[in-house]
Amino acid sequence: MTDKFQSDVDISFLKADTLEAAKRLLGLEIITRVGDEVTSGFITEVEAYLGVNDKAAHTFGGRRNKKNEMMYKPYGHIYVYTMHGHNCMNFLTTEGEPEGILIRAVEPNMGIDVMKERRGRDINLTDGPGKLTKSLGIKRSEHNGMELNNGVLIVRHGRTPANILSTPRIGIDNKEEAVDYPYRFIVEGNPHVSRFKGKAAANNGWK
DNA sequence: ATTCAGATGGCCT
DNA sequence: GGCCATCTGAATG
Numbered sequence: 001m002t003d004k005f006q007s008d009v010d011i012s013f014l015k016a017d018t019l020e021a022a023k024r025l026l027g028l029e030i031i032t033r034v035g036d037e038v039t040s041g042f043i044t045e046v047e048a049y050l051g052v053n054d055k056a057a058h059t060f061g062g063r064r065n066k067k068n069e070m071m072y073k074p075y076g077h078i079y080v081y082t083m084h085g086h087n088c089m090n091f092l093t094t095e096g097e098p099e100g101i102l103i104r105a106v107e108p109n110m111g112i113d114v115m116k117e118r119r120g121r122d123i124n125l126t127d128g129p130g131k132l133t134k135s136l137g138i139k140r141s142e143h144n145g146m147e148l149n150n151g152v153l154i155v156r157h158g159r160t161p162a163n164i165l166s167t168p169r170i171g172i173d174n175k176e177e178a179v180d181y182p183y184r185f186i187v188e189g190n191p192h193v194s195r196f197k198g199k200a201a202a203n204n205g206w207k
Numbered sequence: 208a209t210t211c212a213g214a215t216g217g218c219c220t
Numbered sequence: 221g222g223c224c225a226t227c228t229g230a231a232t233g
Contacts, residue, residue, distance in 0.1 A: 084226045085215035
């Protein structure tokens with residue numbers, strides 16, 4: 001268990017309830033290995049997408065197509081889609097419902113130099129859904145539909161949030177009543193989240 | 208500090 | 221052709 005690329009997390013909590021699972025993801029460390037380069041970050045921001053009843057979800061009303069096909073896999077799988085030329089990653093939840101959790105931001109931990117190289121800049125490496133996938137080397141061609149902890153991407157116990165804040169989701173202004181659902185969860189006071197303003201909390205909001 | 212237009216690429220209509 | 225669960229740099233105040 002001292003292997004940095006071996007999971008120590010029982011991901012069965014993803015099976016039960018998407019909103020609860022979203023909060024429990026905060027603080028977990030996502031680790032990727034591409035070739036011999038290992039990069040990782042602690043999850044600081046997530047958004048839940050509640051499937052067929054959620055107008056903001058790709059699977060609203062049971063929509064099913066080439067892009068969202070992997071959303072219909074069971075919990076513990078990864079859904080990666082591209083938009084505007086960027087990759088975004090979700091962890092799937094439940095069995096039988098096309099629900100998932102968008103990973104919107106992480107706090108960089110391992111392999112920061114590699115992330116800087118992949119991103120072509122030294123700051124703002126992982127504070128957005130398209131940024132973190134680029135920093136961690138996550139590609140649709142290699143990660144879409146894969147299972148967590150199978151060798152390309154694992155989660156490990158990381159840190160514990162001191163406080164969790166919920167807000168409306170970002171970037172879904174055209175989704176009618178769903179724009180107001182408080183399905184975005186962040187580690188309060190952590191600066192590595194989208195649109196961060198103000199001052200970082202003590203210890204970046206971790207216990 | 209905040210706002211905004213343009214880039215961007217895959218997939219749907 | 222048009223739509224996005226986005227990002228960036230430039231232009232503002």
